[in-house]
Amino acid sequence: MKNLNIIGQSMIGAAMLILAASCQKEDILTEKLDANNNLAVTATVTGREFTLVPDANGRLLIDNTAGTYKPGDIINLKGNFKAVQVVNVSGSASAPITIRNLAGNAVKIGDPAWNGGAYSVGCVFWNSHYIRFGGQSGQSQIVISGSTQGAKEAYYDLQIGNKSDNIEVSNLTIENGGNGIVAKTDPVTGDATTQYPNTTMNNLLIHDLVIKGTANEAMYIGHTATYWDLTANAPYYGATAGMATSHQYVQPIMWKNVKIYNNKVMNIGKDGIQTAAIDHLEVYNNEVTNWAMEKNSAHNGGILIGGRTINTNTHDNYVHDGWGELCQFYGSGGSGVTHIIHNNLFRNGSGDGVSMRGYANAIVQFTNNTIAYTMGNSLRINGSTGQTGVQIVNGNAFIRPHNAVAPIYDKYYIYTEQNAQVQEGTGTLVNKKFPTWLSAQVNAANYYLPLAGSPMGTAGYRKLN
Incomplete structure (x- = not known):
């Protein structure tokens, strides 16, 4: 057994959330890396299991730029964390990296007292792939608890960003904050890999979660913008004929193979389970209740199968007792879809x-x-x-x-x-x-x-x- 001191690594900094006024809802996250925060993390490793604890400020950075963690490794979390940031961590298809609570120890993540500024995400996966994240037993072993303050709508409880994919999230509780789970990547000027069809994010499993009390959507899975105006750094939903000739437009990356199942979603400010920009989506055996609590008709779907979705299967769900519509469909057609x-x-x-307003026949x-x-x-x-x-x-x-x-x-x-x-x-x-x-x-x-x-x-x- 030995101690590894990982000091002076990059930290994920402030995340700014802008809520667009359009009824085609879009949450824009300015995703930014701030370097040289000089935080220390101590890891104890026995074989290929690591146990990581918070630093003096209650935060944990897992940055695998140096290649410390290998496919098949297990990272155990112990303690209460204001923020957990997982950066450049990749397992493999046959040997994912598992991040979980240390056996016998319940873990809390997030900052209920956050009211603006840096660290507006409880747990984030950034440029990370082939990860399993969740509790070892039941849904109470890992609890992500977000902001309860006035600025809570700008807080993400769990973010999967910057092309992170091949992710499984299971067996945990998410509560409070703005958005429960956000899984999307915004296009970036000069980076063609952040644009469709140059890149596809594959394989996202979200199952056996409890999500409750979020101010915005419980789940925001996939990018809702039809196009992204790189010049204005803003979503665009109109026809191509209406695009400004002096602006550059691209489409956000799509997910492929997303399954959302066995989740309980309750007491949500906006949509319950919202999806968009996904090829092969299955939403099943979820219970959604008491969504759209803010009574906003632009954000009122219990289950929402959104724009740019193809090959979807929504089955065996129980959606009940909410202010808005029970299910909304905005998917697209096409040959073989x-x-x-x-x-x-x-x-x-x-x-x-149930309301339908789909595209492309x-x-x-x-x-x-x-x-x-x-x-x-x-x-x-x-x-x-x-x-x-x-x-x-x-x-x-x-x-x-x-x-x-x-x-x-x-x-x-x-x-x-x-x-x-x-x-x-x-x-x-x-x-x-x-x-x-x-x-x-x-x-x-x-x-x-x-x-x-x-x-x-x-x-x-x-x-x-």
């Missing part, structure tokens, strides 16, 4: 239940979902941005739209506008439509499962396990 929304329970929302297979107790329509499809192909809507249960205020017209169950089209199933694939809970004869206390004799039949959601 598929989108599936299947076997989800969406109930008790203050707007439309996106086609969604919307099957065996239950949408119940909405203040607006059960399902609303708007073709104004290009989702004008025939949507497949089969075997769903639509219960009590428009707050059951009579008369309930058929269009309240599936509302189409701006040239949107729907093909409804027949026979065993028919959609069942009920103006009231009583007419559906379902057990509202048991995931809206049909009672004996219910006319719902095989339509709608069925809870797995």
Whole structure:
């Protein structure tokens, strides 16, 4: 056993969050490295396990520029940390580097007292790859607790940035702060590797987390800007014909292969699980409740399948009791592209239940979902941005739209506008439509499962396990 003193390494400095006013929401993080903070970290290594503790200021930098940590190593965290910064740390596909709590020791990360200035991120992965991060047992062994102060919206609890990929985050709790998880890379002038399609970030797993009490989104996965104006350093969402001729525009990097599953998300200021710019996205077996607490109609999706997403599968989720819409879809179509929304329970929302406004003739297979107790329509499809192909809507249960205020017209169950089209199933694939809970004869206390004799039949959601 020996002590390693790692002194004078680069630290990640202040992160400035700018909240854009556009309804196409975009959080812009100015990501910056500040050198020579002269912080000390002591590591004790036995074999290929390292135990790292906070420095005198409660911070930890893990900068692997010198190659201290090798594929397959385990880094154990011990103590309470105001910030943990993981820089240039890479395992391999066959031997990732694991960062976890030391067995028998609960770890806290973050600064609830932060109210502006440097260290506005609790835990950050920067130019790091093939990492597993999470607690050894349960979700209480690592807790990331963000700012509770007036400036909390500018605080990131967990950031995955600067092209970091092949990351697995699991078995921890994230609370308070601004954004729970932010996983994206902003384009940088003069660095073509920060632009699509020159680079793709691969493989992100987020599972078995509790995220609660964030002021902004619980998860902000993928870059929401359609284009990035490098000249103005700002997002651009308009048509290419409207671009300023004197400005340089690029597209942000996309993720490929993202899975978000087995998470509990609750008491969130804005969107619950927000995604964008992903090829092959699977969102499943999550529970999202009480989102959009700030009641902002531009940030009100329980689960949001955002722009520049292709090949998505949203299934077996339970989304309920929130101010906004239960699920929103903005994905894109294309040759061979598929989108599936299947076997989800969406109930008790203050707007439309599920809304779609996709691009490039996106086609969604919307099957065996239950949408119940909405203040607006059960399902609303708007073709104004290009989702004008025939949507497949089969075997769903639509219960009590428009707050059951009579008369309930058929269009309240599936509302189409701006040239949107729907093909409804027949026979065993028919959609069942009920103006009231009583007419559906379902057990509202048991995931809206049909009672004996219910006319719902095989339509709608069925809870797995």
